[in-house]
Amino acid sequence: MLKPYQTPARDEPAWWFVISAGNMLLDQNNMPPHGALELLRWPDLTDYTVVHLGRLRERNCYLVIADLDDPNFTELGQFESVRLLIQQQDEELFALAARAKQVTEFIQTHRYCGRCGSRMEVIDWELAMQCNRCQHRCYPRISPCVIVAITKQNKILLARGKRHREGLFSVLAGFIEAGETVEQGLAREVHEEAGIRIKNIEYVGSQPWPFPHSLMLGFVAEWESGELRLDPFELEQGNWFGFDELPETPQPGSIADRLIQAARAKIEQA
Template structure:
């Protein structure tokens, strides 16, 4: 459980997730800073909001909410959170995503959405409370489906508009109000690719902090229809043979896990 917390002792070794908008401060080696405050090139943290967000490898993790690309943090640079995927440490990536989501939550809930009064942080849990109308908010989590679709010895892969150039992945989309996960999957697949699917099977989930998603992963099989890729959502998409795949998402991501599962079926 995350709690609002004053800064730890200067000699406490800890992980430091310094978040600025959608960027994370990485040290000169491209890693999340680890160590005692007295050893790091950090400014004094008295004027920053510091939040204890959990533990990683038996050491505390702290979110530090920084100003936009705060120049007071030296010995590294702010980088997009996705850059951590290249490190292939999914535990660290997940904690960094948690830090970013908490930072977004605290920044966007300064005022009550019901009555407009200033909200106050709850000290024993990560929540914001309005003392005027008693409205309380918690960090938002948005459910999404992601699905690997197989057709014989081929898999459907597409390049999204936010993807790295050349990278292809599987289809995904947000669950709408009143939908089951399976209904959302069938709708998203039809809207983005124009096909129907069958044999839908759930496998696993993964938090995905872009900005606050929880990805629920499925596999399915093509049932009918010709591909018609939605140009508003995707750049391109096609069936690819498993022995001739394009650039894929990195190991450890839910997309790559589902692609590998489909290949083994």
């Protein structure tokens, strides 16, 4: 396996995840660039932070951290939201894009030691930052989140959060707090945001989510008790919806859509 900070060969075909100010370089088809450096009209990467992310379909994948409004990459596309990659419905591609954004966030927020304040330096044999003064070492942070599709009879609970655009509804989600189990965090978040209790919790799957370093743990569950009472600080709208009258929901490829479809299938099989 390549070292995380090894410079790629110029004749090596690879996937390139270029991040600038939280956005990713995408071409006209909303795909990250692919090809060898010697064929791409790019600058010398010597002055850029380049990180090996892994492999996608037998090709190495690299993160390149660019400057704000960096003009050196504009011939290959534009810097757009990583969320656009969900449209490709390619879980492996989106996972690597999410990793690229998360690693960028890690590097840019760990320039100085949180213990003694000295400058942190890159370790070249693993993905970490280390303070050579006090030997404090940091690794990329992962924040576990729970996200759940809740059904009541033949309806599903959907809500619109304050960060959602107008008209878009999704399932409930929230961060696990220190000292909680996943089950405890799930029950607490649902009760805090919607005022209800749930039962028959089933794990469906997970998805890395660059917000900016989350791991979404997805579940389906059933309403057990309580009247719907939305938290006004988190949610602006919400209600129980029949599956034949759903509002606009997250696009295919997102874990929220996967959970909605899992809840629908469970209702149809009942």
